[in-house]
Amino acid sequence: MYLVLLYQSRGFFGQLADRMNEGGPFAMWTILICFLITIGLIAFAATKLSQDHLFKKTLSLIHHIGLFALVSGLLFQFLGLIQMFDAIESWGNVSTEMLAGGLKVTLLTIIFGTVTFLVGRLGIIFLTAIKK
Numbered sequence: 096m097y098l099v100l101l102y103q104s105r106g107f108f109g110q111l112a113d114r115m116n117e118g119g120p121f122a123m124w125t126i127l128i129c130f131l132i133t134i135g136l137i138a139f140a141a142t143k144l145s146q147d148h149l150f151k152k153t154l155s156l157i158h159h160i161g162l163f164a165l166v167s168g169l170l171f172q173f174l175g176l177i178q179m180f181d182a183i184e185s186w187g188n189v190s191t192e193m194l195a196g197g198l199k200v201t202l203l204t205i206i207f208g209t210v211t212f213l214v215g216r217l218g219i220i221f222l223t224a225i226k227k
Contacts (some may be wrong), residue, residue, distance in 0.1 A: 121206045122171035129164035130211040133157055136140035137218035144226055154219050161215030168208020 140153040179197040183189045 126207045127162050129160050133160050133215045140222050157215045157219055161212040164208045164211035168205040171204040172201050
């Protein structure tokens with residue numbers, strides 16, 4: 096009985112892995128790599144507060160990587176929408192449940208890209224406030 100309950104509750108990381116695969120592995124892993132690089136660069140910039148030139152370059156890099164994650168999330172969303180509309184066109188009549196499921200999947204990349212962008216922006220705001 097306990098094993099069945101343990102299997103049913105996947106936890107946060109299990110659900111995250113499911114969403115990563117559902118949103119398209121290439122798209123989601125690209126954005127995840129941007130997210131991890133952004134976190135690493137925020138930590139790196141926090142250690143370089145006294146070195147003004149390196150600090151500014153790191154903040155610029157955080158900004159560009161976050162923007163890349165956001166725009167790539169949009170690109171992958173549009174590609175997913177095109178695939179979804181192609182499937183609807185070939186099947187003809189599609190239920191609203193299938194349409195809603197397809198829209199949900201296309202939104203995963205833009206949400207993850209936006210979260211990555213926001214984490215980078217919040218990191219830049221935080222680091223700039225600490226520097227002053």
